[in-house]
Amino acid sequence: MNNSPLANSLSVSVRIYRVLLVAYPEKFREHYETQMVQVFRDSFREAYHCNGVPGAIDLWLHTFADLLVTALMERIMERSQYMFSPRVVLWGGVASVFSGMLWMMSASGGAAGVLALVLGLGGLAALYSRQAGQGGKLGLAGFALGIIGTVLVLAVLWWGSTIFSGPTYAIIHLRIERQPVLAGRAVLMGSLGLVTLGIGLALLGLASLRSKTLHRWRGLPLGLGLLNTIQGITIVLLAYEPLSQGRNFFDPWPPQGYALIATEFVLLGLGWIGLGTMLATEAEAQVAQPPPASA
Amino acid sequence: MDETASNPKTTLTPAAFHILLVLAGGENHGYAIMREVAEHTQGKMRLGPGTLYGTIKRMLADGWIEELDERPDPQLDDERRRYYRLTGVGRKLVQAEAERLEQLVDIARGKKLLRNPRSA
Numbered sequence: 516m517n518n519s520p521l522a523n524s525l526s527v528s529v530r531i532y533r534v535l536l537v538a539y540p541e542k543f544r545e546h547y548e549t550q551m552v553q554v555f556r557d558s559f560r561e562a563y564h565c566n567g568v569p570g571a572i573d574l575w576l577h578t579f580a581d582l583l584v585t586a587l588m589e590r591i592m593e594r595s596q597y598m599f600s601p602r603v604v605l606w607g608g609v610a611s612v613f614s615g616m617l618w619m620m621s622a623s624g625g626a627a628g629v630l631a632l633v634l635g636l637g638g639l640a641a642l643y644s645r646q647a648g649q650g651g652k653l654g655l656a657g658f659a660l661g662i663i664g665t666v667l668v669l670a671v672l673w674w675g676s677t678i679f680s681g682p683t684y685a686i687i688h689l690r691i692e693r694q695p696v697l698a699g700r701a702v703l704m705g706s707l708g709l710v711t712l713g714i715g716l717a718l719l720g721l722a723s724l725r726s727k728t729l730h731r732w733r734g735l736p737l738g739l740g741l742l743n744t745i746q747g748i749t750i751v752l753l754a755y756e757p758l759s760q761g762r763n764f765f766d767p768w769p770p771q772g773y774a775l776i777a778t779e780f781v782l783l784g785l786g787w788i789g790l791g792t793m794l795a796t797e798a799e800a801q802v803a804q805p806p807p808a809s810a
Numbered sequence: 811m812d813e814t815a816s817n818p819k820t821t822l823t824p825a826a827f828h829i830l831l832v833l834a835g836g837e838n839h840g841y842a843i844m845r846e847v848a849e850h851t852q853g854k855m856r857l858g859p860g861t862l863y864g865t866i867k868r869m870l871a872d873g874w875i876e877e878l879d880e881r882p883d884p885q886l887d888d889e890r891r892r893y894y895r896l897t898g899v900g901r902k903l904v905q906a907e908a909e910r911l912e913q914l915v916d917i918a919r920g921k922k923l924l925r926n927p928r929s930a
Contacts, residue, residue: 581858
């Protein structure tokens with residue numbers, strides 16, 4: 516190659532472009548790197564030949580924008596291939612079963628609720644994965660809301676533990692009594708998280724119903740989502756109201772309120788166990804694939 | 811396979827449609843496809859290498875196009891180039907899309923939205 520301005524800038528540009536191609540997944544690069552560099556080289560030569568440096572700059576701007584968008588798309592597609600696998604459904608289902616057991620144990624308080632929420636993320640992922648991309652935007656929105664809701668509840672639990680935790684229930688009660696408004700805010704945010712998780716699950720359930728991706732107990736995710744939403748609302752009614760009026764909701768704790776909350780925890784537990792069992796047992800079952808679309 | 815072309819859920823992105831349209835005229839390689847698309851659209855659609863090969867990858871996977879084992883004329887061309895051609899499914903798909911667009915143009919014509927009516 517001679518040392519003309521075109522040859523120099525072409526050589527530098529191709530080298531930079533080749534480096535930038537690392538933005539694409541490795542498999543994609545293996546197949547198309549040579550062709551993409553070839554196309555870029557030809558395009559650069561033509562742009563420079565027709566319009567000089569401004570043409571080369573224009574080509575670079577266009578190519579760079581194209582690279583950013585398409586590399587991101589390829590990476591997302593690559594990840595979604597891993598996401599929609601029987602292995603995710605199986606292990607997410609198992610996590611969901613353990614989550615259900617912990618939900619039932621969490622009726623009596625303690626750290627079980629935190630673990631139940633974390634393992635519940637596995638259940639969400641399994642349910643989304645089972646839809647194998649056929650849940651569409653509804654399924655994706657449900658999955659995203661489920662994650663947001665779970666993270667919100669976990670964040671509130673962590674925040675609450677730094678302010679109200681104590682070695683005994685008496686000390687916890689005392690700390691809540693001292694700052695009822697703050698405790699009320701925590702309860703409200705936590706309930707909002709539960710409702711968001713519930714709506715997410717319900718949307719995932721609707722997407723599963725619509726796409727017919729579950730072989731059994733098709734209404735279970737929707738029912739579980741509604742139950743989560745009801746639980747969030749129950750907690751607001753039982754705990755937030757008295758706290759917002761400066762009263763500790765533990766004192767006096769209505770027995771029927773305790774029974775209601777405990778029943779909801781048990782039902783939630785059974786729901787997550789049922790969801791996990793269903794997902795784990797039909798992880799390998801075929802989902803009817805629609806004809807490929809939108810290349 | 812034919813279901814793909816007739817299925818109402820099968821939608822073509824503009825890039826995919828233009829690439830299929832170019833390949834409807836015969837086998838071609840990436841850079842030539844890119845140039846022809848730009849010519850067809852008077853430069854309004856410029857496919858970058860990422861869009862071009864990302865779309866080609868998906869169309870190959872869906873069986874709409876296929877890669878040629880041999881270059882049409884090895885003497886005249888760079889051996890690194892890969893050539894692509896339409897499959898039967900791809901041809902039906904681009905035909906169906908062109909007919910759909912034709913119907914839309916007819917509707918637009920009926921509503922006198924087009925300045926230059928087509929000579930019969």
